[in-house]
Amino acid sequence: MSHTVPSSEALIARARSMIPALAERAAAAERARRQPADTIADMQDAGFFRMLQPKRWGGYEMSPRTFFDIQIALAEGDMSPAWIYGVVGLHPWLLALLDDRAAQEVWGEDSSTLICSSLAPGGAAIPVDGGYRLTGRWRFSSGCEHCAWCVLGAQLPPSPNGTGERILLFLPRRDYRIVDTWHVAGLRGTGSHDIAVDGVFVPAYRTQSMLDNFLCRGPGQAINDAPLYRIPFGQIFVRGVSTAVIGALQGMLIAVIDNSRRRITLGGLKTAEDADAQLVCADTAAAIDEATATLHRNFHALEGYAERGDPPPLALRLQYKYQSAAVVERCSLLAARLFKLTGGSGLYDEQPFGRLLADINAARQHNANQYEITARNWGTALLGLEPRRDLAI
Missing domain, CATH: 2.40.110.10 (Butyryl-CoA Dehydrogenase, subunit A, domain 2)
Known part of the structure; x- marks a missing residue:
């Protein structure tokens, strides 16, 4: 299938251009308990669900780093559509590992399915x-x-x-x-x-x-032979349910900074002049920067292993899964500190702060984001013991 593949920069710019609309729709989507059809259509029209889809089926076969940069940008507007993108957007990658008859059934009539x-x-x-x-x-x-x-x-x-x-x-x-x-x-x-x-x-x-997924193999690799499809299943999927918190925390930081510049405390000072507020904002900005840098470094390494045809070491996979879960743990704690800066006015539904805090905390409940479990499993390997069996790494 012949088609033009947009650049990473163009795709990320499309995601960033959607931030205002996603933020505007967020409260209504929360009440409806679903995304409006317009939001899903906007993401489809932008090509986001084709990011990891094979080129022979109209996809882009892009780097996971670009995929997750888009997720971070979308989450800055609203974490819920970014979460959907991070889950649904990974399934073309998974389907590419199967016998090609499966792809024929799913995409044969409509490659945007x-x-x-x-x-x-x-x-x-x-x-x-x-x-x-x-x-x-x-x-x-x-x-x-x-x-x-x-x-x-x-x-x-x-x-x-x-x-x-x-x-x-x-x-x-x-x-x-x-x-x-x-x-x-x-x-x-x-x-x-x-x-x-x-x-x-x-x-x-x-x-x-799932064992084949763990071993980075599948019958679809005979046709879909790009290195992208030799990255471990678990490494891609755990990041799909953790990375949105980075963008959501960024969106919360921006909203809190704006609120802090205007909000006057009972002591007569702006919240922005409070030393604790300055500390929390600095800690949050640093955490966002570090989480994004770690994400990029890890997938740069995983792509390198895939290009060489070498399986990444088990210890490295355990480390990367821990770092994926640790992002959610750290962002959740920082979101609570940011929320505290909004005072009683931050409790009102008309403000985004309660929704942002709840969404980030909800990600913490996902099984893949259980920080303590991933920490113990990596720590077990570091200490020379046998780690718990886990096919999703």
Whole structure:
């Protein structure tokens, strides 16, 4: 498929141009518990969901560094659409690893088709002739109302020698139900409802082993042979659910600085003149800069391994997963400090501060962002012990 691939600079500029509109729509999206169709259409028209899609299917095969720079920019306007982008936008990369028949089904008629997900094993996949019979219920499928396909995680029956293998299965919209459950305290605008499946057949070519993902292999690599598709699955996916907090914290910092320049405390001083406010703003700006630099450095290294055809060392993957989760931990603590600077007026719904704090804290609840678990696992390896088995690194 012949098409023009925009430059990284042009794509990031498009994302930054959307910040005002996203900020303006944020409160209404939160109340609606979903993104407006206009926001998803704007992101599609900008080409954002094609970032990691194979060129042969109209994609750009761009560096993950550009993908995540776009996510950071979008989150500065509103974290919820940035979260959806960080999840849904990664699925073209995952689909590229499968047998090409799967891509033909998903993109054959429309290469802009979007895919939602719930990758935790929320159901059982029973092997049958030619594939699997899938039944279950999955939670947290962000942006599902805007997608025509879904990828779900499932557990196979236990083998005689151990536990059942985990696999991912791609299903068209006709094969699953969306169950309205998203009544939550944060990231309300993501519309992350439940997905239900009742005994649906999924052909084997529309599945992918989590072990193969861990080992950076898949049948689709025979056709989609760019180094992008040899980066470890876990490294890309954990960043998809952590990076939006960087942009959200940036948006919160900008809003707090503006508020602090105008707000007068009971002592008669502007908040901006308070030493504690100056300290918090400096700490926050430094954390944003450091988190972004670490993200770029890590993916520069991962892309280098992929280009050389070398698997990155396990210890490095453990370190990078820890750093992904640590970003969320640090940003959450800084968001609480920023929120304190807004005083009682920051509590009102007309202000963005409560939503920003809730959204950043909501990201902290994701399993991939459990700072203590990732820290212990990396620390175990540093101390020469066997780390916990984890296929998502």
